[in-house]
Amino acid sequence: MQEDAPDTRRMLIAAADDLLSRGGPALVTLRAVGAAVEVSRTAPYRHFRNKDDLLSTVAAESLVRMKLVMQLAAADATTPSTADAHLGAPESTPLYRACLAYVRTAWEFPNHYRLEFAGDHTFTPNSALGTASADFNSYFEELVVEAQRTRTLLAGDVRDVGPLLWVILHGLAMSNHLAADGGCGSRTDDPAEQMPRLLALALQRLSPRAT
Numbered sequence: 001m002q003e004d005a006p007d008t009r010r011m012l013i014a015a016a017d018d019l020l021s022r023g024g025p026a027l028v029t030l031r032a033v034g035a036a037v038e039v040s041r042t043a044p045y046r047h048f049r050n051k052d053d054l055l056s057t058v059a060a061e062s063l064v065r066m067k068l069v070m071q072l073a074a075a076d077a078t079t080p081s082t083a084d085a086h087l088g089a090p091e092s093t094p095l096y097r098a099c100l101a102y103v104r105t106a107w108e109f110p111n112h113y114r115l116e117f118a119g120d121h122t123f124t125p126n127s128a129l130g131t132a133s134a135d136f137n138s139y140f141e142e143l144v145v146e147a148q149r150t151r152t153l154l155a156g157d158v159r160d161v162g163p164l165l166w167v168i169l170h171g172l173a174m175s176n177h178l179a180a181d182g183g184c185g186s187r188t189d190d191p192a193e194q195m196p197r198l199l200a201l202a203l204q205r206l207s208p209r210a211t
Contacts, residue, residue, distance in 0.1 A: 056128060059129050
C-alpha cells in the first residue's frame with residue numbers, strides 16, 4: 001500500500017469514523033487509526049496535521065451526511081407520518097421530515113453529533129469543517145425560509161426563527177443521549193416511539209395557526 005495515496009487517506013478517515021462511533025473523540029488518535037488501517041505510525045501524519053485535523057475531517061463529512069439525509073427526507077413525500085396523522089394532518093411536511101431526519105441521525109450517530117454540536121470535546125476546526133458548517137447552516141436557513149413561504153412555520157426574521165427551531169431539534173437530539181447516560185431517571189416509554197410525536201407537537205406550536 002502506498003501510504004501517501006488518496007485511498008490511504010480515505011481508509012484513515014473511515015477508521016477514525018468507526019473509532020468515534022465506538023468510543024468517542026478520546027479513542028480517535030493518529031496512532032489508533034494508523035494501527036486500524038495497518039500502516040506505519042508516520043503514515044497518518046502525511047494526511048493530517050494532528051488529531052484536531054482528523055476529527056475536523058470526520059465531523060465535516062458527518063455534517064455533509066446529515067444535510068444529505070435531511071434533503072432526501074424533505075423531498076420524499078411518499079411516506080405519511082404517523083405522528084402527523086395522530087395530530088390530524090394527512091401527511092408530513094418537508095419541514096417535519098427534514099427535522100425528523102436531523103434528530104434520527106443525531107440518535108444514530110450520537111458521538112458524531114456531540115462532537116459537532118454539544119461542545120463536549122474542544123478542538124480546533126480545520127477549513128473543511130468550516131466549509132461544511134457554513135454549508136449546513138445555509139441549508140438550514142433555506143429550510144426555514146421555505147417553510148415560512150409555505151406557511152408551515154411562523155413568520156419572522158430567519159435569524160430569530162432559525163435558532164428557535166434548532167434549539168427544539170437540539171433538545172430532542174440530546175434527549176436520547178441523556179436517557180442513554182441515565183440522566184432522565186427511569187423511563188417506561190420508548191423514546192424512539194415518542195420522539196416523532198413530540199417533534200410534530202413542537203412544530204405545530206411553531207406553525208402560523210398557533211400564533
